[in-house]
Amino acid sequence: MSEELTKGCYVVYGKTGVCRLLDKQVMSFGNGSAEYYVLAPVSDERSSVYVPCDNPKLMERLRRLLKPQQITDILDGVDEGQIDWIDDRTERQVAFRQIVGSDDHLQLMRLIRCLYCKKQEKQAAGKRLSAMDESYLQDAVRLVEEEFAIALDIPRRRVGEFIRQHIEGE
Numbered sequence: 001m002s003e004e005l006t007k008g009c010y011v012v013y014g015k016t017g018v019c020r021l022l023d024k025q026v027m028s029f030g031n032g033s034a035e036y037y038v039l040a041p042v043s044d045e046r047s048s049v050y051v052p053c054d055n056p057k058l059m060e061r062l063r064r065l066l067k068p069q070q071i072t073d074i075l076d077g078v079d080e081g082q083i084d085w086i087d088d089r090t091e092r093q094v095a096f097r098q099i100v101g102s103d104d105h106l107q108l109m110r111l112i113r114c115l116y117c118k119k120q121e122k123q124a125a126g127k128r129l130s131a132m133d134e135s136y137l138q139d140a141v142r143l144v145e146e147e148f149a150i151a152l153d154i155p156r157r158r159v160g161e162f163i164r165q166h167i168e169g170e
Contacts, residue, residue: 006021007022008021009064010042011063011065012062012063012103013039013061014062015143017146018042018065019042019049020039020042021037021038023037024038027050034053034054035053035054036052039051063103065147065150066147066151071105074105074109075166078109078113079167081106082113083111096133097136099111100136100140105147108144111140112137112141115129115133115137116137145159
């Protein structure tokens with residue numbers, strides 16, 4: 001991350017999702033001391049995540065929240081592509097894990113749509129989505145809802161409604 005973050009701001013850290021920046025401090029974890037960002041995930045503010053400022057690979061996973069215009073652009077692009085269902089469980093797991101870990105909200109939205117449609121199809125047949133697929137659906141929904149809610153300053157429970165209204169052009 002090229003620009004300095006300020007205490008109290010919201011950031012996104014990989015699959016952890018949206019976090020509040022609690023502090024930037026020098027800490028010692030075994031091999032000497034280094035400067036760390038201390039983050040509190042909004043999904044569990046009792047826990048903390050420590051990101052070493054001198055580790056470029058981990059710092060790549062840290063970014064600022066999307067801006068409202070970026071969210072609008074994502075929603076405008078959802079219908080321009082889709083994620084097809086992969087019948088092979090192992091291949092599906094690899095593909096879905098990559099999408100959930102990619103920080104690509106357009107693909108996350110398409111994954112949610114793919115999984116939601118498969119869930120409806122299975123329910124109509126009296127079946128359930130596998131635990132693995134349900135887990136990917138929940139992870140994708142959590143990542144989207146957390147960030148959209150804070151970036152758009154709306155309650156998390158209203159994010160789905162906001163997305164539907166935008167996509168349907170209301």
